Amino acid sequence: GENVEQHPSTLSVQEGDSAVIKCTYSDSASNYFPWYKQELGKRPQLIIDIRSNVGEKKDQRIAVTLNKTAKHFSLHITETQPEDSAVYFCAATPYSSASKIIFGSGTRLSIRP
Amino acid sequence: SAVISQKPSRDICQRGTSLTIQCQVDSQVTMMFWYRQQPGQSLTLIATANQGSEATYESGFVIDKFPISRPNLTFSTLTVSNMSPEDSSIYLCSVGTRTEAFFGQGTRLTVV
Numbered sequence: 248g249e250n251v252e253q254h255p256s257t258l259s260v261q262e263g264d265s266a267v268i269k270c271t272y273s274d275s276a277s278n279y280f281p282w283y284k285q286e287l288g289k290r291p292q293l294i295i296d297i298r299s300n301v302g303e304k305k306d307q308r309i310a311v312t313l314n315k316t317a318k319h320f321s322l323h324i325t326e327t328q329p330e331d332s333a334v335y336f337c338a339a340t341p342y343s344s345a346s347k348i349i350f351g352s353g354t355r356l357s358i359r360p
Numbered sequence: 361s362a363v364i365s366q367k368p369s370r371d372i373c374q375r376g377t378s379l380t381i382q383c384q385v386d387s388q389v390t391m392m393f394w395y396r397q398q399p400g401q402s403l404t405l406i407a408t409a410n411q412g413s414e415a416t417y418e419s420g421f422v423i424d425k426f427p428i429s430r431p432n433l434t435f436s437t438l439t440v441s442n443m444s445p446e447d448s449s450i451y452l453c454s455v456g457t458r459t460e461a462f463f464g465q466g467t468r469l470t471v472v
Contacts, residue, residue, distance in 0.1 A: 248419075281461065290452065290463040291403070336402060347393055348454070348461055350403045 249274040251339050253351030260327055261359050268322045268354045270337035277339040280313060280320050281348065285334045294335075295322070324356075332358045362387055362455050366464030373443055373471050380439045381467045383453035388433035393454040394426070397466070403452065409436045443471045 250273040260266045272280075278299035283291035297304045297311045297320065304311050310323045320339075324331055337351040363386040373379050383392060391410055395403040406426055407415040415428040429437045440447050448471045453464045 290465050293460050296460070346391070346456060347405055347408050348456075349405065353402045 249277055249339055249341065249349040251337060251349050251351040253337050253354060255354060256352065257355045257357070259357045259359060262327055262329060264327055266322075266324045266327055266331070266356055268335055268337065268356075270320050270322075270339075270351050272318050272320070272339040274339070274341055275315075275318065276341040279340045279346075280311070281338050281340075282311060282322050283336045283338065283350075285336065285353075287333075291336060327358050329358050329360065332356060361460070362389065362457055362462045364453060364455060364462055364464040366453055366467060368467055369465060370468040371470070373469065375444050375471055377443055378439055378441045379443065379469060380437050381451055381453075383436045383438070383464055385434045385455050389455040389457075390433070391456070392430065392436045393456075394428065394436075394438045395452045395454060395463075397450040397452060399449070406438070406451075440469065443469075445471045447471050 253270045258266055281296035282294050284294045285291045295306050295309050295311050297313050299315055302313055308325045313320045335354045338348045340346045340348045365384045367382050391408055393408055394406040396406055397403045405418045406421045407417045407428055409415045409428045409430040411430045411433050425441055427439045450466045450468050452466045454461055
């Protein structure tokens with residue numbers, strides 16, 4: 248089955264700087280890669296996703312890149328703000344968003360004022 | 361989109377007892393998923409619940425411990441049986457639409 252690895256486990260950046268979180272996956276059949284943000288005590292919320300037919304996707308300060316050959320995908324947050332502090336999870340699934348999703352281990356992002 | 365109502369939101373249970381968690385979706389979905397999130401950890405898939413058939417369990421999870429029901433396309437239950445303190449976790453149900461997966465608000469279970 249699918250295995251998703253995520254690094255780093257914790258990340259602290261200065262407000263205004265960029266943050267990068269990296270993930271690898273094992274199942275070459277995976278073709279949908281969502282990223283979730285989870286604030287303390289709340290459910291995971293989708294922030295961006297990418298499908299295997301594109302290499303990059305951007306939404307305002309958030310971007311995701313995908314390298315299918317290397318089975319790597321990354322989340323980039325630019326101009327970080329205090330409200331970006333949360334736990335971020337990458338995930339992968341071999342079918343679609345309606346299928347079971349396998350999560351990475353999570354990255355706790357802290358934004359220093 | 362999909363709106364998921366999950367209950368109870370939290371409970372404190374005695375060891376050896378069982379708790380049933382309910383998940384109601386506002387639209388019909390083929391598959392529903394149950395996850396466990398232990399304190400400070402990621403989400404681990406317990407099982408996939410299909411309407412009209414037995415649930416499919418992931419490695420490390422068994423039906424006797426986590427029986428699941430799926431009586432129709434909008435509802436599912438997960439029971440945590442014969443609980444021990446190690447079962448203290450947040451349990452979340454999830455459904456997927458064509459574009460996105462959605463999560464219930466979770467059930468915070470504490471076993472004492």
